[in-house]
Amino acid sequence: MSVTRGGDGDGSCGEVVQVTLLRAVVERYRRFSVYNSPYPAHDRGHGIDLYPETNVAAAPVAGEVLDTRTVQCPDRSYAVDHDHLILIDTGDVVARVLHVDPAVAAGDHVAVGDPLGGMVRSGFFGQWVDNHVHVEFRDPTANLYRASGSLPLAVDVPVAPVTWNGTARVVDTGETYAVLDAPSHPDPGTYVSLASDEGVPLDGGLPHYTGGGRLDRTPTASDEASLSLFGTPVGTATGRTVTWDDVAVSVDGKRVTGLSLFASREAGFGPKVVSRPAAGEPSFEIGETVSVSVERVDDPRRLG
Known part of the structure; x- marks a missing residue:
């Protein structure tokens, strides 16, 4: 992951204007989508869904786990009752990871590829959607819990x-x-x-x-x-x-x-x-x- 900052011309300071998910991370997954979802972060491509080879979610970033939360899902016959949010402080931005039942807790440190937990079949996506890891990024000063407000996300993969x-x-x-x-x-x-x-x-x-x-x-x-x-x-x-x-x-x-x-x-x-x-x-x-x-x-x- 790399961060682009604005306001100074050389990228050394200023607010974050874009996060780039690097090729070495994306290529761990068999499939990805930036727009194939009704979730607010996908409206302008500010989130990505990553589809692993197995149902174990590998961490797409390195950093410290800040918090995990469990939320009620929409009632769907094919889905679980609860979904989950994992917040990971990467140093520059905070990664929001959804649809993973956390096997980590606040204070844990993870590296890219470390297991975060098992993916859940969430009521927030359609019955035809495969299990996946949803990732988006926030400025540390932003509201980390609300559905909207994530940063523009680039994918360093042709x-x-x-x-x-x-x-x-x-x-x-x-x-x-x-x-x-x-x-x-x-x-x-x-x-x-x-x-x-x-x-x-x-x-x-x-x-x-x-x-x-x-x-x-x-x-x-x-x-x-x-x-x-x-x-x-x-x-x-x-x-x-x-x-x-x-x-x-x-x-x-x-x-x-x-x-x-x-x-x-x-x-x-x-x-x-x-x-x-x-x-x-x-x-x-x-x-x-x-x-x-x-x-x-x-x-x-x-x-x-």
Whole structure:
């Protein structure tokens, strides 16, 4: 982790303006997402979800544990009753770690990679979301407990865009999702994400979360661009943040909640179709071949 400060021109003092999660840390995880969540820190890319190989959460930072807290979760049949917050003082900023049942306590010192505890299946995320470690950073003088107020977060990892024609085979399913086998990963071990028609690596819940992101820009970027997928305009990017247009995702002509997009280094990379049969959306069988499309609509389905 590195910290960028403003106000003096040489980075030696001044307030923190950006935190960068370094490549050596991110590459410990098989997958990550900056925007694929309705949680406030993800709205502008001020938080990251890291997906480990196992259900043990490895510390993404080094420092002293300041506090741990347990909070009530929204009532979900698939989730635990309580979630947890771990605060770690890194010296420059305080890391906020969520969705981990702490095996550490205030006063403990941790190094990068040390076990923090087991990940929990939290009611704060959707049924189709895998267990993960949520990380964000605060100035030490800020409120460390409220949901908003985290610093801009950069990820020091290149993410390559991978094109796709929308056709794939279902390789895994759950009550609310289907995992696809395409697009295929061109170089497993490096990070890739689904490309827009313009060749932009996309991140986020399309269109079920209000916004998404592009993973080829920094938090300070301010350029604007229109983005499309499968020939349909899907959003406008301002810097790294994308505001989705009013669109719908369909599979074989039947409307679903959306596509779950992220950066992955796994050989089995493929987007996750979010579909809720309880809401009248289709279910899928492992092995079937499907075709994904996007269209403009007047009634986009937003979940957060």
